[in-house]
Amino acid sequence: MPYLGSEDTVRELRRALSNPNVQSDHLRYRNTILKVIRLKESDVWGQCEMLRILQRYRPQSEDELFDILSLLDGSLVSPHPQVMAATLSLFLSLCSSLPAVSLAALERVRGPLLAACGSVSREMRFTAICHIQLLLRSVPGLMGAHYKRFFCGYAEPAYIKQRKMQVLVELVNDENVAMLLDELKGYCTDVNSDTAQAAISAIGRIGRSHSDRCLEILTGLLALKQEHITSAVVQTMCDLVWVCPQYSNTVCSALEGCEETLQDSQGRQALLWLLGVYGEQVSGAPYTLEVFIDGVRSEASLGVKMELLTTTMRLFVCRPAETQDMLGRLLHYCIEEETDMCVHDQALLYYHLLHCGIEETRKVLQGRRSDPSLGVLIGRPAEPISQWACSFNTLEPLKQCSIETESASRGSPEHLTCDPKSNPDLSDTINCSRVEKVHSGDLSLSPQMEVEKDYVCLKEWVLSTAVPHCSTQSLQAAMQLVNIQTLAFTPPHTLPWRASQRTVQPRDDKALKGFLSILTTVLYTLSSEKN
Structure with a gap:
């Protein structure tokens, strides 16, 4: 054992717990444990090791349990945070069936934990805050009277500030909400962009139960015209209306001009997403959307392109006269010129969906605007201590990003709560047998007919040309030899064997004949080498 001054003590405890003769005699077993508990010559790490080993012991009676707890009670308020945490972990392990005793132990360690939050060591402060977050899951009001201890210092690192803001959100109530919001508002202009965005997100979470003041702060931050602040505010408003749709009017009135500042995806x-769901409430929504569509060729983000397609379709359903032309241009680009298959396929899906009629399109696109089932984050019911007791005094609290699971991907919140199960009514909703013509010059595309024409052309070429007999593997090798990438192909044993290629260029019969000529030459070459 590397613990100076405690090696003999820890060795004695381990020997007692592993000795079959001592274990068979419960009285000797108990006396050995009590003797070790009373020893004070161990250093901090030795005491922590003994407390960890003691978790293997199970008292035989309630009286024995309380005897041990009485002997360890002083360690709950130890000036050493390590000993305090190890003692509380032992208490929670021994008192798993006594919730009242566990709650009393949590109250007992409040002072030492708050003292650890003011430690000179940044690592100690961070660890203490993370463990306080665990305790708040079962005793939400444990630190309520001491919320000022979690105000952020100017020189504190960003990771401590962000954890403190998470704790402040949990401690908010009707009495301190004004002071907490004023404090968080000051963090929104922090020089560290991550800290500023975390503060804005915290204000949004408080806004789920205290809306008026929060919306006033968020709207005021938009006037700063700073890129990272505007982005965080728009994302926070997006999350806020997803949970609390009654705030949509206020949010929509604040969106004017935001697109000029936003740069991140x-x-x-x-x-x-806000323009697509609440586009009828934003007077300038089509003009804002047109700016995005005009710059779609230079757009690098796949998520923005996918969201742009959905938003344009939704706005077309509620404001067709203003968006018909731009929808046609967007679909034309995504189907004919876009190189990303996800964007291309989604545009093709929307194109065929429009052929099913406007009512069918509306049924598919106009889904839920909110998810009130998420509830508010303030005043939620307390969790049983047993749900997190095993992770106390471990690295687990340090790895958790927050008490509540937050989505890593913001953007469209409805994607986070969608049901992955198939919808049995979807086949009835998208009934492609009822095809209605969409009269628009920009929507006069027929990619399916183009594919069929190309397939017929290739089939006639294979039947009319003396193409040497070759295996499917040779055919794939021939395509790779001339840098033709195959998107998909049927199994080798199927007849006829098919392979799918795609080009982003418009249909060109001359180019198609050149492609067939090159492919024939390569096949002949492979066949001659084989012979």
Whole structure:
């Protein structure tokens, strides 16, 4: 054992717990444990090791349990945070069937934990805050009177500030909400962009139960015209109306001009989602959307393109006269020129969906605007201590990003709560047998007919040309030899064997004949080498 001054003590405890003769005699077993508990010559790490080993012991009676707890009670308020944490972990392990005793132990360690939050060591402060978050899951009001201890210092690192803000959200109530919001508002302009965004997100979470003041702060932050602040505010508003749709009017009135400041993809996705869901309430929504569509060729984010397609379709359903032309241009680009298959396929899906009629399109696109089932984050019911007791005094609390699971991807919040199960009514909703013509010059595409024409052309070429007999593996090798990438192909044993290629260029019969000529030459070459 590397613990100076405690090696003999820890060795004695381990020997007692592993000795079959001592274990068979319960009285000797108990006396050995009590003797070790009373020893004070061990250093901090030795005491922690003994407390950890003691978790293997199970008292035989309630009287024995309380005797041990009485002997360890002083360690709950130890000036050493390590000993305090190890003692509380032992208490929670021994008192798993006595919730009242566990709650009393949590109250007992409140002072030492608050003292650890003011430690000179940053690592100690961070660890203490993370463990306080665990305790708040079962005793939400444990630190309520000491919320000022979690105000952020100017020189504190960002990771401590963000954890403190998470604790402040949990401690908010009707009495301190004004002071907490004023404090968080000051963090929104922090020089560290991550800290500023975390503060804005915290204000949004408080806004789920205290809306008026929060919306006033968020709207005021938009006037700063700073990129990272505007992005965080728009994402926070997006999350807020997803949980509390009654705030949509206030949020929509604040969106005017935000697109000029937004540069990051997540902020633009959030703005597009708001325009798509509440576009009828935003007077300038079509003009804002047109700016995105005009710049779609230079757009690098896949998420923004996908969201732009959905938003344009939704806005077309409620404001067709203003968006018909731009929808046609967007679909034309995504189907004919876009190289990303996800965007291309989604555009093709929307194109065929429009052929099913406007009512069918509306049924598919106009889904839920909110998810009130998420509830508010303030005043939630307390969790049983047993749900997190095993992770106390471990690295687990340090790895958790927050008490509540937050989505890593913002943007469209409805994607986070969608049901992955198949919808049995979807086949009835999208009934492609009832095809209605969409009269628009920009929507005069027929990619399916183009594919069929190309397939017929290839089939006639194979039947009319003396193409040497070769295996499917040779055919794939021939395509790779001339840098033709195959998107998909049927199994080798199926007849006829098919392979799918795609080009982003418009249909060109001359280019198609050149492709067939090159492919024939390569096949002949492979066949001659084989012979």
